[in-house]
Amino acid sequence: MSDRCILVGQSGGPTTAINSSLAGVIAAGVFDGTRIEGMRYGIQGFLEGRSVRLDEAFVSRVDIELLRNTPASWLGSCRYKLPLPSEDEATYERLFQRFEEIGVEGVLYIGGNDSMDTIAKLSEYGREVGSDIRFIGVPKTIDNDLVGTDHTPGYGSAARFVATAFNEIAYDANVYDLKSVTFVEIMGRDAGWLAASSALALAAPDLVLLPEAPLDLDVMVERIASILDEKNTVMVGVSEGVRTPDGQLVCERAAEPGVGVDEFGHLATLSGTGRYLAALVKQRLGCKTRSVELSTLQRCASYVASRVDLDEAFDLGHAGFNAALAGETGKMCAVDRVSDDPYGINIELVDVVSVANKVKNVPREWISEDGMGVAKELVDYMRPLVGELPAQMASLD
Amino acid sequence: MSDRCILVGQSGGPTTAINSSLAGVIAAGVFDGTRIEGMRYGIQGFLEGRSVRLDEAFVSRVDIELLRNTPASWLGSCRYKLPLPSEDEATYERLFQRFEEIGVEGVLYIGGNDSMDTIAKLSEYGREVGSDIRFIGVPKTIDNDLVGTDHTPGYGSAARFVATAFNEIAYDANVYDLKSVTFVEIMGRDAGWLAASSALALAAPDLVLLPEAPLDLDVMVERIASILDEKNTVMVGVSEGVRTPDGQLVCERAAEPGVGVDEFGHLATLSGTGRYLAALVKQRLGCKTRSVELSTLQRCASYVASRVDLDEAFDLGHAGFNAALAGETGKMCAVDRVSDDPYGINIELVDVVSVANKVKNVPREWISEDGMGVAKELVDYMRPLVGELPAQMASLD
Numbered sequence: 001m002s003d004r005c006i007l008v009g010q011s012g013g014p015t016t017a018i019n020s021s022l023a024g025v026i027a028a029g030v031f032d033g034t035r036i037e038g039m040r041y042g043i044q045g046f047l048e049g050r051s052v053r054l055d056e057a058f059v060s061r062v063d064i065e066l067l068r069n070t071p072a073s074w075l076g077s078c079r080y081k082l083p084l085p086s087e088d089e090a091t092y093e094r095l096f097q098r099f100e101e102i103g104v105e106g107v108l109y110i111g112g113n114d115s116m117d118t119i120a121k122l123s124e125y126g127r128e129v130g131s132d133i134r135f136i137g138v139p140k141t142i143d144n145d146l147v148g149t150d151h152t153p154g155y156g157s158a159a160r161f162v163a164t165a166f167n168e169i170a171y172d173a174n175v176y177d178l179k180s181v182t183f184v185e186i187m188g189r190d191a192g193w194l195a196a197s198s199a200l201a202l203a204a205p206d207l208v209l210l211p212e213a214p215l216d217l218d219v220m221v222e223r224i225a226s227i228l229d230e231k232n233t234v235m236v237g238v239s240e241g242v243r244t245p246d247g248q249l250v251c252e253r254a255a256e257p258g259v260g261v262d263e264f265g266h267l268a269t270l271s272g273t274g275r276y277l278a279a280l281v282k283q284r285l286g287c288k289t290r291s292v293e294l295s296t297l298q299r300c301a302s303y304v305a306s307r308v309d310l311d312e313a314f315d316l317g318h319a320g321f322n323a324a325l326a327g328e329t330g331k332m333c334a335v336d337r338v339s340d341d342p343y344g345i346n347i348e349l350v351d352v353v354s355v356a357n358k359v360k361n362v363p364r365e366w367i368s369e370d371g372m373g374v375a376k377e378l379v380d381y382m383r384p385l386v387g388e389l390p391a392q393m394a395s396l397d
Numbered sequence: 398m399s400d401r402c403i404l405v406g407q408s409g410g411p412t413t414a415i416n417s418s419l420a421g422v423i424a425a426g427v428f429d430g431t432r433i434e435g436m437r438y439g440i441q442g443f444l445e446g447r448s449v450r451l452d453e454a455f456v457s458r459v460d461i462e463l464l465r466n467t468p469a470s471w472l473g474s475c476r477y478k479l480p481l482p483s484e485d486e487a488t489y490e491r492l493f494q495r496f497e498e499i500g501v502e503g504v505l506y507i508g509g510n511d512s513m514d515t516i517a518k519l520s521e522y523g524r525e526v527g528s529d530i531r532f533i534g535v536p537k538t539i540d541n542d543l544v545g546t547d548h549t550p551g552y553g554s555a556a557r558f559v560a561t562a563f564n565e566i567a568y569d570a571n572v573y574d575l576k577s578v579t580f581v582e583i584m585g586r587d588a589g590w591l592a593a594s595s596a597l598a599l600a601a602p603d604l605v606l607l608p609e610a611p612l613d614l615d616v617m618v619e620r621i622a623s624i625l626d627e628k629n630t631v632m633v634g635v636s637e638g639v640r641t642p643d644g645q646l647v648c649e650r651a652a653e654p655g656v657g658v659d660e661f662g663h664l665a666t667l668s669g670t671g672r673y674l675a676a677l678v679k680q681r682l683g684c685k686t687r688s689v690e691l692s693t694l695q696r697c698a699s700y701v702a703s704r705v706d707l708d709e710a711f712d713l714g715h716a717g718f719n720a721a722l723a724g725e726t727g728k729m730c731a732v733d734r735v736s737d738d739p740y741g742i743n744i745e746l747v748d749v750v751s752v753a754n755k756v757k758n759v760p761r762e763w764i765s766e767d768g769m770g771v772a773k774e775l776v777d778y779m780r781p782l783v784g785e786l787p788a789q790m791a792s793l794d
Binding site for chain 2: 014019040041044045052063066067069070071072073074075076077078079164165168169171172174175176177292293295296297299300301302303304390391392393395396
């Protein structure tokens with residue numbers, strides 16, 4: 001056992017792959033005898049003095065393998081925005097004091113945008129006070145909206161769930177001899193990466209609606225009507241963050257007075273998009289409509305996890321460990337895609353300041369010209385991250 | 398090729414396993430050269446003259462294998478209640494004329510309660526008019542509420558999805574350091590079999606609420622409060638059909654004036670149960686609450702199908718084929734369980750009249766004494782139908 005110590009935390013929303021990154025860190029530490037401390041409930045719990053010795057909790061390969069396949073944040077998470085040192089230096093002093101007490105050589109933080117902001121602030125403060133502790137970010141978010149990396153761990157598994165579930169719902173929607181329109185509502189407030197993955201379903205969507213392409217509701221209704229002239233069942237993959245051309249969220253329409261309120265009169269959340277569109281199409285076209293919200297399972301359906309995603313998440317955790325011990329700081333481990341087919345990547349380090357607080361959207365040219373579908377470039381981008389889907393018998397026409 | 402012909406249809410709500418029963422029928426027909434005709438959209442589509450030659454559509458083992466793993470009703474389905482012959486003999490005359498034209502020797506109908514009613518009426522009418530066409534029912538329903546059979550195809554896969562999804566949502570709910578209560582709403586209007594399967598989750602529910610046990614809302618809130626004294630996260634599996642002791646559906650409370658209405662002011666459907674309970678607990682206890690509806694995926698999540706379920710569904714289809722050719726009529730193929738562990742079954746034939754229009758509920762003694770959990774007998778009953786669930790790392794305490 002060396003006297004080196006790496007501290008690791010998980011932050012932000014849970015995903016299917018975030019524990020695989022944690023497993024990558026632990027495996028690296030166990031292999032070379034480095035002590036691995038885990039923050040309970042992220043930097044917030046750590047500030048309250050809560051941590052756990054991971055190299056002692058995970059002594060066998062079986063435990064590490066189980067962790068790889070366990071959804072959500074095993075260490076616990078937080079949604080805590082670190083203040084600027086100029087606003088609250090005491091918090092930084094407490095944190096660095098705790099780091100010193102534990103003998104931390106490097107801090108790894110696995111998370112999304114806010115977590116990269118935390119790493120940026122800590123590494124900057126460390127430089128200012130002359131600390132030699134290293135701070136490295138390991139990306140994760142099902143939204144896939146981080147810049148500086150080809151994609152983020154968690155996205156491939158969430159996308160695989162969306163594509164699989166969309167396909168199954170499409171089969172389910174097609175069993176009766178009647179006209180129907182089904183909206184499948186998919187997470188993604190600002191970026192449409194996850195909603196776009198519905199396009200990978202074997203029973204492919206007729207329309208895919210993303211936040212990046214403003215949605216003219218009249219045009220959509222007309223388009224659906226013309227598809228219904230040709231066949232019974234229309235399937236739509238829709239992002240919860242879709243907006244009309246005036247910039248209004250569709251779900252905000254669902255929250256207008258008297259509609260879209262919850263049981264106790266509170267305004268509904270973003271999840272009204274699919275329900276609003278289903279109600280609108282029913283009102284205009286008179287056919288059966290339905291909205292299915294994929295909900296929480298998008299970020300935790302580990303039974304349909306993407307193998308590529310879990311492997312890359314593990315490797316990125318491992319790379320973060322290596323980077324910290326190699327003396328790097330203020331960096332995020334990132335994926336550089338070499339090729340779509342055959343799929344290949346390199347792992348590299350990027351400056352975390354260039355990543356924090358930015359959002360990567362789906363490029364407009366990866367969306368079909370009419371704004372209601374995905375272009376081939378986007379399909380080619382997504383497919384290797386999601387992997388092969390189980391084969392099924394095509395529907396009768 | 399013999400000149401024998403079997404006609405097969407699918408009816409009622411789609412499930413993950415109903416195509417496996419169809420595959421069992423087709424495989425039997427292809428093997429011995431019997432012509433297999435399929436009804437498009439059940440008896441209703443067949444009455445309109447719509448059928449398809451299945452032994453020609455499925456020529457390879459690969460196709461049949463794909464069909465086994467395809468969710469929903471490949472032939473199409475209907476929700477059509479056959480009138481009594483005394484009310485509408487013309488419909489029977491048309492049906493039997495179509496049977497004769499096609500040269501049908503036996504009719505197999507794969508479905509739930511209403512489908513068994515159809516088989517009962519057709520076989521009874523056939524007897525009366527001296528027809529020698531045989532009518533056999535093959536059971537399917539995710540609700541598992543048919544009498545005369547230990548369980549129904551479709552249930553095991555739906556239960557496997559529920560247990561798996563419940564487990565993942567439980568992991569997801571436990572990541573933040575705060576008190577929270579999550580209700581997972583599960584299908585089952587009258588019978589709690591499917592909601593009970595949440596008890597198989599590795600991260601087991603704290604409460605399981607079934608329609609068979611009247612729910613005192615005050616007692617439930619008190620119970621949740623006392624569990625929250627011990628730990629952060631309370632998980633509840635709740636059937637959409639839960640009722641209060643006065644017999645009112647909880648979801649009807651959600652539909653009281655001003656609450657639980659949809660975007661266009663229509664009363665909400667059964668799906669308000671979880672949302673109502675989440676809103677109630679939030680109001681009374683002030684903690685974070687959440688309701689997750691498992692929705693459509695319960696009946697179509699083929700990627701998490703139970704192998705036992707798909708195999709039995711296939712075998713029951715095959716058995717129906719054999720029974721029809723052996724001259725049986727007015728029967729349903731049923732499962733007779735020989736043993737829980739090791740799990741073993743026999744397939745037998747039961748009188749379809751004894752099955753139609755009845756509902757099998759969860760026995761009260763299989764529910765825990767306080768009415769908010771499941772007894773060991775029920776777990777032992779469900780476990781072999783669902784199969785082993787993927788191992789995961791237990792949560793930190």
